[in-house]
Amino acid sequence: MASDQQRCILVTGGAGFIGSHVVRHFVRKYPHYRIINLDKLTYAGHLENLIDVQSAPNYSFVHGDICDLETLRALLREEKVDGIIHLAAESHVDRSIRDPFPFAHTNVIGTLNLLQAVRECWNGQWEGKRFHHVSTDEVYGALKPGETSFEETAPYSPHSPYSASKASSDHFVRAYHDTYGLPVVLTNSSNNYGPYQSPEKLIPLCIHNICENKPLPIYGKGENIRDWLHVQDHVQAIDEVFHRGRDGESYNIGGANEWKNIDVVKMLIRFVDEELGRPSGCSDGLITYITDRAGHDLRYAINAEKLHRELGWAPQHSFESGLRETVRWYLEHADWVQNVTGSAYERYYDEMYGNK
Ligand code: NAD
Numbered sequence: 001m002a003s004d005q006q007r008c009i010l011v012t013g014g015a016g017f018i019g020s021h022v023v024r025h026f027v028r029k030y031p032h033y034r035i036i037n038l039d040k041l042t043y044a045g046h047l048e049n050l051i052d053v054q055s056a057p058n059y060s061f062v063h064g065d066i067c068d069l070e071t072l073r074a075l076l077r078e079e080k081v082d083g084i085i086h087l088a089a090e091s092h093v094d095r096s097i098r099d100p101f102p103f104a105h106t107n108v109i110g111t112l113n114l115l116q117a118v119r120e121c122w123n124g125q126w127e128g129k130r131f132h133h134v135s136t137d138e139v140y141g142a143l144k145p146g147e148t149s150f151e152e153t154a155p156y157s158p159h160s161p162y163s164a165s166k167a168s169s170d171h172f173v174r175a176y177h178d179t180y181g182l183p184v185v186l187t188n189s190s191n192n193y194g195p196y197q198s199p200e201k202l203i204p205l206c207i208h209n210i211c212e213n214k215p216l217p218i219y220g221k222g223e224n225i226r227d228w229l230h231v232q233d234h235v236q237a238i239d240e241v242f243h244r245g246r247d248g249e250s251y252n253i254g255g256a257n258e259w260k261n262i263d264v265v266k267m268l269i270r271f272v273d274e275e276l277g278r279p280s281g282c283s284d285g286l287i288t289y290i291t292d293r294a295g296h297d298l299r300y301a302i303n304a305e306k307l308h309r310e311l312g313w314a315p316q317h318s319f320e321s322g323l324r325e326t327v328r329w330y331l332e333h334a335d336w337v338q339n340v341t342g343s344a345y346e347r348y349y350d351e352m353y354g355n356k
């Protein structure tokens with residue numbers, strides 16, 4: 001699939017964390033593409049994430065819901081969309097534990113709507129078309145003792161309502177490929193970090209709380225392990241797979257960068273205190289161990305060898321420098337943090353963590 005031709009790409013969820021980086025990357029790198037960002041603007045979507053590209057001539061925004069099949073049909077026909085990069089989702093495990101239904105609705109039914117609208121619109125004319133489904137390593141479940149990392153062939157074993165909904169959406173994407181011939185690719189990425197991530201997730205939550213001298217809520221003993229990937233490395237991988245991935249294939253995307261949660265939090269404390277000129281160790285006492293997350297997966301690690309072998313992708317950011325840059329970004333964007341931690345966030349935070 002050539003990157004020099006004119007194209008119209010619909011990015012869903014482009015006002016969210018990863019989606020906004022995808023939109024910015026494609027708008028800037030491919031000025032001959034039209035990029036349409038379809039987003040419902042839930043609590044997780046912020047158009048200010050895209051302020052620097054909002055007036056680019058090849059970018060437009062549509063306020064809409066992937067669960068609205070008629071909107072999708074009209075949009076795909078009118079705009080002659082020939083590529084989809086699908087990121088719109090409910091994405092937070094803790095919210096899925098509290099209420100799984102929006103996860104089934106958006107992640108499963110929304111994805112199914114999008115597949116159906118695309119199938120009808122492209123109507124067997126698959127040449128030059130591509131549906132790229134962005135998914136997670138969490139569909140594989142937790143690694144068992146002795147297992148090194150997940151390959152693409154690992155069986156699906158989701159544990160949280162979030163990962164169950166993403167697994168289900170992955171299956172529908174494959175079903176549309178196998179049954180109707182829809183030209184699809186899937187990517188399953190490990191945990192992302194970087195600018196514009198909502199402060200409900202571990203890294204931005206801790207940066208925010210360290211700045212505010214608030215407790216850092218660590219589930220269990222903080223021994224759970226995640227494989228952290230800089231969001232721009234994820235976006236580069238999406239670019240490679242969207243353009244050059246093999247039809248019908250899944251590609252794992254991971255940082256080969258496993259860390260225990262407690263060690264990530266300690267590094268964040270060090271970086272934030274250094275940036276703020278505070279004495280070393282002064283925020284260590286903020287660490288607060290709280291009751292473990294229900295069904296908390298102990299360890300994720302992803303084997304991205306296929307992506308490296310077939311498409312030459314490798315992560316470019318080292319964790320220490322990527323995390324320090326991320327800390328600086330949050331400190332320099334206090335207005336952004338303030339906007340996304342308004343009263344709805346405060347209510348969510350109080351319900352989740354109480355007085356902790
Ligand atoms: P996010 O929560 O920051 O953003 C989600 C975006 O989707 C928001 O802009 C929201 O408004 C939009 N949205 C939600 N429901 C919608 C609907 N019904 N219709 C249209 N738009 C809707 O999420 P994120 O962290 O950027 O994740 C993006 C995608 O990447 C998700 O599919 C997620 O499963 C996947 N993923 C995320 C990570 C991670 O570490 N964050 C890792 C692997 C995969």
Ligand code: TYD
Pocket residue numbers: 093094191200201202203205217218219222224225226261293
């Ligand atoms: P999170 O950023 O929510 O991503 P995911 O659940 O998709 O991996 O959480 C990352 C890890 O940090 C996970 O093991 C849960 C843990 N965690 C805490 O210990 N405390 C918190 O307040 C949050 C949000 C997460």
